[in-house]
Amino acid sequence: MPNVDLNLLTALDALLSERSVTGAARRLGLSVSAMSRTLTRLRAVTGDRLLLQAGRTLVLTPHAEQLSQRIPALAREAQAVLGRAEHRFDVATLTQRFTLRAGEGFIELLGAALVERIHHAAPGVQLRFAPKPDWDAQPLREGAIDLEIGIVRTSAPEVRTRLLFRDRYVGVCRSGHPLLEEGDISVARWAACGHVMTSRTGEAENPIDAALDTPDAKRKVLMVVPSYTSAMQLARHSDMLAVVPHSCLGNTFLPAFATTNGLQAFELPVPIPAFNISAIWHPRLDHDPAHRWFRGEVLALCMAGYPR
Incomplete structure (x- = not known):
């Protein structure tokens, strides 16, 4: 569309609305002579006179009357489409x-x-x-x-x-679990319990087991599940232990999520890096x-x- 100038759409909207070259020029911040030249271009593009002299005022031609019903919405739509994105966002x-x-x-x-x-x-x-x-x-x-x-x-x-x-990893178990009855939790006692391990891919490698670098400290994994929430539910209803992110214990919106679900958290006896x-x-x-x-x-x- 090499011959289409969308600036003419805005000018036509002003001319049809004001029905005055002077008023349209004032509205668009142009000189009267520039607005007059624009009207000449619009007449050439549309093939219609658009505005005709009637005494001291201008009146719309029949074609311009028809356009006056469509042009305001078209002009607003064009300005919205071609405006900067952040100005359009609501x-x-x-x-x-x-x-x-x-x-x-x-x-x-x-x-x-x-x-x-x-x-x-x-x-x-x-x-x-x-x-x-x-x-x-x-x-x-x-x-x-x-x-x-x-x-x-x-x-x-x-x-x-x-x-x-x-975030960081912590251990969880059901409330009243025997592991919590004997004071400090050693690596040996913790590893000897049955564990439910979380692995999204099903693989047995994770940061917790990587931190257990001795064979006698290897966890006794009884079950592998794909999500931490599943691991927490299984720990709640059994003697299995789970390792979950600290964020799973609760937050400002759910401050006691773990405890209200019958779980108790404890610090892991092996150092695991935060993430x-x-x-x-x-x-x-x-x-x-x-x-x-x-x-x-x-x-x-x-x-x-x-x-x-």
Whole structure:
């Protein structure tokens, strides 16, 4: 469309509304002579006189009368489409679905607080949590996932990350477990108990067992499950021990999640490094105003739930 100048649309809107070259010029901040030249161009483009002299005023031609019903909406739409993205963004009227990939623990402990926070600001937004079978970055690249929450374990060099909170591992067992009756928990006593191990991929390697560098301290793993919440439920209803992130014990929104579920936490007898929980996204969404707002809401929620 080499001959289409959208500036003419704005000028035509002003001329049809004001029905005056002087008034249209004043409205658009132009000189009267520039507005007069623009009217000449509009007459050439449309093939119609548009405005005709009638005494001391101008009147619309029949074609201009028809255009006057359509042009204001077209002009507003063109300005909205071609305006800067951040100027068009209104969170209160946002209608969008954000797809997240997070562990079951995040969903159970922060999901309700997140949807309440989002819905309060943007009633038209829907959250969708997708399964998290692995740490593959391809769904982020393809746009199937808008935001991932967890440990950064992808080798994709282009992904963006933002620290949400620091976490560490603790042990949990049912209330009244014999392990807690004899004072300090030694490595030998802890390892000798039956354990339920959490492994999303089913592999037996994890930071806890890597810290047990002697054969006599090897854990007696009786069951492997894919999520921390499953491990906590099994520990609650048996004598098995589980190792979970400290964040699974509760937060500001659910301050006693573990204890109200019949679990008691204890410090592990082996040193396990702390780790970061981050928000992960693809750089193509860096400057998207809706995604930027959503990332900020997730960060604010995590900072409130797990103060640093």
